[in-house]
Amino acid sequence: MSYNTLTLAGFLSALSYDDLPEVAIERCEALFLDWLGCALASRGMHPLPLFERYARRMGPSAGRSQILANGERSSAYFAALVNGASSHMLEQDDVHNGAVLHAGAVVFPAAVAAAQELGRSGRELILAAVAGYEAGIRIGEFLGRSHYRIYNTTATVGTLAAAVAVGKLLSFNQQQFIHLLGSAGTQASGLWQFLHDAADTKQLHIAKAAADGLLAAYMTAEGLSAAQNILEGEQGMGVAMSDDADPRCLVDGLGSRWALCETSFKFHASCRHTHPAADALSSLMQREGLSHEQIVAVSARVHQGAIDLLKWEAPQTPYQAKFSMGAVLGLIAVHGRAGVVEFADHLYRDPRVVAFSRKVSMKLDAEVDAAYPKRWLGRVEVVTVDGRRLLCAIDEAKGDPGNSLSRQEQEDKFRSLVAFAGALNADQADGLIERARSLREAPDIYRLI
Amino acid sequence: MSYNTLTLAGFLSALSYDDLPEVAIERCEALFLDWLGCALASRGMHPLPLFERYARRMGPSAGRSQILANGERSSAYFAALVNGASSHMLEQDDVHNGAVLHAGAVVFPAAVAAAQELGRSGRELILAAVAGYEAGIRIGEFLGRSHYRIYNTTATVGTLAAAVAVGKLLSFNQQQFIHLLGSAGTQASGLWQFLHDAADTKQLHIAKAAADGLLAAYMTAEGLSAAQNILEGEQGMGVAMSDDADPRCLVDGLGSRWALCETSFKFHASCRHTHPAADALSSLMQREGLSHEQIVAVSARVHQGAIDLLKWEAPQTPYQAKFSMGAVLGLIAVHGRAGVVEFADHLYRDPRVVAFSRKVSMKLDAEVDAAYPKRWLGRVEVVTVDGRRLLCAIDEAKGDPGNSLSRQEQEDKFRSLVAFAGALNADQADGLIERARSLREAPDIYRLI
Known part of the structure; x- marks a missing residue:
């Protein structure tokens, strides 16, 4: 024993x-x-x-x-x-x-x-x-x-x-x-x-x-x-x-x-190992006021687990794309988000996303690797059309405990998910949000939905 | 691929x-x-x-x-x-x-x-x-x-x-x-x-x-x-x-x-790792005309897997006893068999079995260990009351492919098993033996039993 x-x-x-x-x-x-x-x-x-x-x-x-x-x-x-x-x-x-x-x-x-x-x-x-x-x-x-x-x-x-x-x-x-x-x-x-x-x-x-x-x-x-x-x-x-x-x-x-x-709430609809780099890129583009056309290369500095898991350089399906650093950063750069809607609507219909994904590479980073899995650090290096090398580091990805989703963001995510699938209409979604938020009061959960 | x-x-x-x-x-x-x-x-x-x-x-x-x-x-x-x-x-x-x-x-x-x-x-x-x-x-x-x-x-x-x-x-x-x-x-x-x-x-x-x-x-x-x-x-x-x-x-x-x-048919109703030694002991006792009272010690020479698995020196249940070299050799020595009936009827009611089980030890044997798992060699050394050291080696346990059960022995085993459990009467057992023996002729197996 x-x-x-x-x-x-x-x-x-x-x-x-x-x-x-x-x-x-x-x-x-x-x-x-x-x-x-x-x-x-x-x-x-x-x-x-x-x-x-x-x-x-x-x-x-x-x-x-x-x-x-x-x-x-x-x-x-x-x-x-x-x-x-x-x-x-x-x-x-x-x-x-x-x-x-x-x-x-x-x-x-x-x-x-x-x-x-x-x-x-x-x-x-x-x-x-x-x-x-x-x-x-x-x-x-x-x-x-x-x-x-x-x-x-x-x-x-x-x-x-x-x-x-x-x-x-x-x-x-x-x-x-x-x-x-x-x-x-x-x-x-x-x-x-x-x-x-x-x-x-x-x-x-x-x-x-x-x-x-x-x-x-x-x-x-x-x-x-x-x-x-x-x-x-x-x-x-x-x-x-x-x-x-x-x-x-x-x-x-x-x-x-x-x-x-x-626990972390997932903000992006992709493999968790893509999130820190996605947030770092998003942050860098906002900070520098860059559009996707102004970027010629992105190097995501990652831990070994990300390299092992993110195998898809040329994903053939939306599901594979969730495990492709290029696809995820492409959606972030072009559409500002990598949610279920972006994966479904833009990934293959938008040549800008595909073009951007080809600019993305991954590189093992000693600091990021040492911190993992306790901390998931985001590090990207971007090369711009005018030859600048820009760095951005984020230490807590969106949705992580220290950078969690607000109640509103949680509910927006829920509404977006069930609307995407056509699973619930808006009234039903509101009702279920209410019931989940007061789960502690439910005498039984037989009639959940 | x-x-x-x-x-x-x-x-x-x-x-x-x-x-x-x-x-x-x-x-x-x-x-x-x-x-x-x-x-x-x-x-x-x-x-x-x-x-x-x-x-x-x-x-x-x-x-x-x-x-x-x-x-x-x-x-x-x-x-x-x-x-x-x-x-x-x-x-x-x-x-x-x-x-x-x-x-x-x-x-x-x-x-x-x-x-x-x-x-x-x-x-x-x-x-x-x-x-x-x-x-x-x-x-x-x-x-x-x-x-x-x-x-x-x-x-x-x-x-x-x-x-x-x-x-x-x-x-x-x-x-x-x-x-x-x-x-x-x-x-x-x-x-x-x-x-x-x-x-x-x-x-x-x-x-x-x-x-x-x-x-x-x-x-x-x-x-x-x-x-x-x-x-x-x-x-x-x-x-x-x-x-x-x-x-x-x-x-x-x-x-x-x-x-x-x-594949081997199991003859004894115990962990397979006990079978080679059980057969070697049985063979030695027959060869020398020994009864269990004439034996003061048995050393079973075994492979490492047997030592790892057969942990039960003082088993408390029939199931544990199936993983006890002492209990199995005790049944063999006293009753000549270690079948389901012997495990259920004699193990705890017969003090001779318990007494014999205390005389049994296991020892790692290099030859037996090297042959395993391809060949499961049985080696026992017995010390008799009159001080003799006797050895017996069997190279293929009862039920192994080169020493398999005859059709009659297979059917006896089946009859003994279903009778032990009261699962089938003798006529039902004969009928099921017949159906299994002609399985290739069955148009469907919906009504198996």
Whole structure:
């Protein structure tokens, strides 16, 4: 038995709604709204309909848990699966920089599906989500940077984060949380190999993390026992999946540090690794009053993870373009934004964007690399038509905790997402914003949408 | 794209029933019977009812696929899940020594569930199972010995083996098999950590491997794309999960070597790593005419994997006893067998077995260790009451390909298993033996039991 796992499980078991500071509750409601926008906006986008058809084929035709993309009901397992596939599709969901974990994309699909099935209140959902974020972020930090080189942390660690949220809805005691971590941890999987082919696997990863985590929780509730030391044991996740696992991270600031409040809202609709450079370029162009025609070259100074992930020099699809530094900076330079609308409308119809993207290169920067993943620094060097070399540095990207979105910006983002997908009309969007903002008051969340 | 993966996928796609030699078809029918016995005999055993309840809660209440333990019908996903949990519970299912893969435990639950759902014939089931075995065994050999130190190969590689079998039932082409390996491989998980606590995780591993493999196949059929080089890619399974991956194994003897025919039937109802020593002790006692009272010490000379896995010096449950060299050799010495009946009836009620188990120790043997996992050598040294030191070496344990079970022994094992569980009466057992032996003639397998 590991002391750290015991401590973490004890914290999760003892955590009550009254322990949560107002800032964590408010942030949780904001993250919930942010997640709803992401999940609803993916309606009809490939590969989501594949998951919907699979759920119809393998799952029950009725149930208490809602599939957001089509409004159908199913069992909690299939709602978690399909809503998981929805959550990350637009690359607009929240992220914790230090853990490189998109916690909302896995925690909310599992927790909402289970809360609907179990008839839990908004307050219970908030408590469960906070537990999932707090555990997931610490486990992500524990596995460290070496883990993310090979594994999609939101898939692997996401399984445990989703499991913990559902375990909290099931009112697990300390020993049940230990079993739960064991059953979730031994299912943790998700390799980055698919990025080399721009395949559909990211949605499979998130869907499975949410659903497998939920399965682990329901099986633990049934009485399934599991490894008592899945994180630090000699054949556990740390040994198997990391070279730099740091057990102290597992219990860092439990009860005083609210890791949930350190998450970033995504402002641009692209891979998070493009954001610091996007903001630095945007800032430089404003500062210097430059238009895109006045720029002949952009060098984005990045950490190694960005170079590893941003493989697409000539993206063929909007999804690939989200992983292309050139495409993202092209949209920023020409249109001033890289949101879902810009990706859909301008990327291939606007030759200026394509032309600008060819001017962009990436270069490993020692300072940026050393700060990562705790801090995501943005550094660009721009060469102008008149031969000037201009630098810009931003230390906190838009949406990061120290540079977060205002309530208005959060709501604008939500409205833009659901309007983009045609998922809700303006009145419906306003209503859902209101319900998310007062989630703590909801007696149950069965009728969410 | 990897040439080896391309070749393997091409082989799987092109393989037809007419390509199978009679010996492979016959072996497949025998393995099918062996699997049925294992799955049926686990009826009611913890933790199987937990999986049955989960399937009722999350799955449909009707369907074409049968849950063997209770006769209920569900969708293919839940039948694969619950039947997977059944297959490995008694530690009586088949194993491939070189791959350390229990292929039947994952391939048959997935393939039978899908074949019932899709209305496939016995012949199509045989072809699918052979494809699953051939791919799974080679992928297990590819990942090598280092993989098995941390990972339960039947869980990780089992996901791909199950996926391939279902993919064959869905008549996948070469490209679909490549996507399938990608979607299955990125879900591969299963850590040995649970063995330290004798937890229920082994059943979760097998259940999830069968079900996740099936999910990968149905999602691939829907059109989900995946990594093209999940096995050998720089962020693929070989890099992530092995230190000694050998890509040549992936294509070794495709179409001429039938790896399915190299599988072993388990004779003793215990962890496979105890079998060579059990046979060596049994052989020595017969050769020397010794009774258990005449033995004061037994030293089993074993490979490192046996020392790692057989942790139970004083097992508290029959399941733990299956992983105790002392308990297994105690049953062999006192009762001449270590079958399901002996584990259930004699282990704790017979003080002679407990007394003998205390005389047993394990010692790492360089020759045995070097031969493993290709060959599982049995070596014991016995000290007798009159002070003699006696040695016995067996090079092929009972049930291994060169020392396989006869048809009669296979059928006796099946009858003993289903009678032990009260799953079938004698007439029903005879009928099922007959149907399994003529699986190739079955127009469909909807009414299996």
